[in-house]
Amino acid sequence: MAILPVGIIMNGVTGRMGTNQHLVRSIVAIRQAGGVPLPNGDFLMPDPILVGRNEQKVRSLAETYDIARWSTDLDACLANPSDIIYFDAQTTQHRAESIRAAIAAGKHIYCEKPSAATLDDAIDLARRAKAAGVRNGVVQDKLFLPGMLKLKRLVESGFFGRILSVRGEFGYWVFEGDWQPAQRPSWNYRKEEGGGIIVDMLCHWRYVLDNLFAPVRAVMCLGATHIPERVDEHGRRYAVTADDAAYATFELEGGIIAQMNSSWCVRVYRDDLFVLQVDGTHGSAVAGLRDCRIQPRVATPRPLWNPDLPNPIDFRAGWQMMPDNETFDNAFRVQWELFLRHVAGEGPFRWNLLEGAKGVQLAELGLRSWQERRWIDIPPLNG
Template sequence: MTRRTIRIAMNGVTGRMGYRQHLVRSILALREQGGLDLGDGEVLWPEPVLVGRREHALRALAQRHGLTEWSTDLDAVLADERTEVYFDAQVTAARPDALKRAVAAGKHVYTEKPTASGTAGALELARLARDAGVKHGVVQDKLFLPGLLKLKRLIDGGFFGRILSVRGEFGYWVFEGDWQEAQRPSWNYRAEDGGGIAVDMFPHWEYVLHELFGPVTSVTAQVATHLPERWDEHGKPYAATADDAAYGIFTLAGPDGPVTAQINSSWTVRVHRDELVEFQVDGTHGSAVAGLRGCRAQHRSATPKPVWNPDLPATGSFRDQWQEIPDNADFDNGFKAQWELFLRHVVRDEPYRWDLLAGARGVQLAELGLRSSAEGRRLDVPELSL
């Protein structure tokens, strides 16, 4: 086999998501397995160049993982003709400018979301990438979760009949930071820094709903800042100006007619479910509940016949009446799986549909969700195009 090296500028890998999921569990994992086998006698070897603002943090990461290239000068890395791909996992406010610079330098771009702070900016990025002729992709990792892959298998097999509704629950309690350290960085709770759960999670819900059930055609949302004060990484109190909970109702254009989806997203909820995110899908022929890894289903032929009687205790467990969907496959890390697809897209021009236009749809849904909450009404979601 021959080995081809692809040099990837990775910006924002000192952050939680950029480091754990993208550097360690994706790019370094690919190196640990000997590279990405392209299937035609060639192996692709990813060579990361760590980029960021904190020199000491980049040096420490490089030393920890035996890497030799890191830089605080993004323009210099982009000017290097050996760099083929630019990846961005920075805070949202810094992302659009860096992506524009990468596109202008002729680099293929792969990025976390949201891709911009507004729909106009997200569409501008997509147009710039199209006009520059570079390949572009947006992380849409939840599509590659084992639980949702099993759910997709049920959908493709016609298990549900006509799908009627989707109900999603996501979230957990993020500590305020006073008596226990918060699990998320403080900028997430400051609107002026691009924080907010609607901006963070509605882009996820857009691609999950779009890919599995149909495009979102309308949104009704209510956002809230339930905890107005939090404490930052240095133990100092600050005003939480961003929403920490978002409650959304979405209309979808399903293949067999409209589908109603309800999704609650909250960093102020204590978990009483099997996984941190769960989706229940109900159809005329059956229902299923999918989480991060598991998926359970109940066919109409096995559906019990409950009778409402509050005077008598339940005699059995409703959960026990559902069937666990088997794995039937080996599931890799979802971030790594999408990285592999994007890299194949770059070097082999294989199909890839999760591009900057798809990312713009997520930004649009978040923007309309916040507007719906502010105006107290349902809003249509227009179809985007370049």
């Protein structure tokens, strides 16, 4: 048995998602567990160097989680041949330039989504990585959530029969920042800084729908800016220039209709922050982040419309909770381990930069649909 160090340049992990999901619950957790096991008995041990523009933040983060290496000089990090992976969790507008530099330096690429601020940049990154022969991947974390994995199990078993429709509700109330601090950074609400829920969430819905059900073929999207003014991290009021809610309908291959509501201006009255209902001829399912409930055709009640009497049916009681049947780990960590094995030549990784570009494409077409107030077909992408 050998411990094989894997040098990883981690850029932009001082943000909430980068710190909590990618650093603490993924890389630090993998290191504490002794590394990523390989079939031959060896272990891949992540050896990260944290990179950021703010020296105080990046140094403090490294000290807090016992990371020996940190830097504010990305070029110097890219010049180190021992660091073979470049990971990017910066704000979207800074991502493409840094990834291009990392590809030119021969690094394998793993990044957050959206992979770029524009489709042209996203496709360019995919082509550059392919030409350079570097392995590459984009975070598509929701595919590895327990609730989505249970849905996938149902689809593959034929539980639904012919799938008719998919309905998703995502979001929660993000405080305006005046009387309670906002749970999301202020740049999320500035279009000029890459903000907007359409850019953020339609990238997610592309890979969820494509991978669980069928490829997305067309989109109709309506965006909205429900809260026109917010208060930033320094207590300053600012005008919201990006959309904070999106109401989208998708046509999938095979005639499946998907409706996905995404909002940072909705108070939660559902079982989870994200709930996805799938209806088919033989059964239905409702999945959250971790749980999934099912109702087969033979257990479906017979409702009758009569608003003059209290409804006698307890609709929620007629759903059965799916068992776990396996141990589920953190979704980000699972995908990190898959990518590390992929870099080591142990297994495929199909969620590459071209797949990430599909999410950027859907976001751009969603914004165009909103602007033009019409359905838009989705052309194939060639990397």
